[in-house]
Amino acid sequence: MKKLLLVFAVFLFLAAIPGFAQDCGQGKKLAEKTWEKWGPWQAKNELSLFKRDVQKLKTEWNWIASNSGEIVGPRFLDVDGGIENGTIIGQASSTFVTPPSFNNRLEVTINQYNGIAQTGVVICAMDRDGSLTQLETFTFPVNSKGQTKKFILNNVSGKIVIVAMKNLSAANRFQYRINAK
Template sequence: MKKVILLFSIVLFAFTFTAEAQNCNQGAKLAKKTWEKFGPWKPDISLIPFKNSTKKIKNAWNWIASNGGANIGPRYLEIDGGNETGSITGQTKRTFVTHPSFNNNVKLTINKYDGKARTGVVICVQGKNGVTQERVSYIFPKDKNGKVKTFNLKNVKGKIIIVAMKNLSVGNKFKYRINAK
């Protein structure tokens, strides 16, 4: 009987860990495509071509979202571009990807301003070599109170930042504002 209980406990732990694990895989794929399209990062690179192409994507996304609530892959987060807002419901994910950073240090802020979902956050960076490294993981607790969490990312010059968030609750939402400076 003790062996059965122990085995059940191990299986339950493995299932819980798998259900809660966040990763940057979806954002890493988009970051890789970004490197392929725009080539290696250079200190004198202009963001204008990148912003023009992502503007078309954002406009298409906004049209789809306003006409049907669809959820399509990672979203663009502009460094020094203001807040992006949204809501993550019942065990769904949201991923943001930045352009290559011009600064060595970036301050990323996530403001949970409504909802009581327990939500996991993983922040990764990807260099032009295509290697994705996890930098930070954090779990917003299940509570109704708002919470602001700031992450200070160092050594990110010339790297794409990926933020993956996953709602770990079944019936609760996570309303957020996110920005990078």
């Protein structure tokens, strides 16, 4: 019992240190830049114009991130069902940010297909005013067979969704596919 309490105390200590607990903070800056570029959110009649603007912002953000010395920064996650792949190694994190949602419901699927790292996931929604609301949390267990987790998010119309994942293992990797639709 003492051993279990000690492990729990260490976990709480590490979770209190910035960088050891996953949160949506890393994606907040990209979401703010998206709102800044997009302006007041409104359902646009012309979805293709919206997608063009989002792609332009995505290209600009990726250029800024790649030239700022950042090794891993938040990335855009399109909500058209396209798949993003990644690997999170040794207590690093990966964050994805969607454009503002036109729909009230969004489905995010994360498929761990390789690696055995325990990995925490937190999903938040950000309003135009910058307020961040945590919607979901999940921890992928140490699992060599892989696992798929589907998150159904409701009440996200007019909000940006942030998905943050953090590898909780020191030496193991977490390989994943993520999509949103």
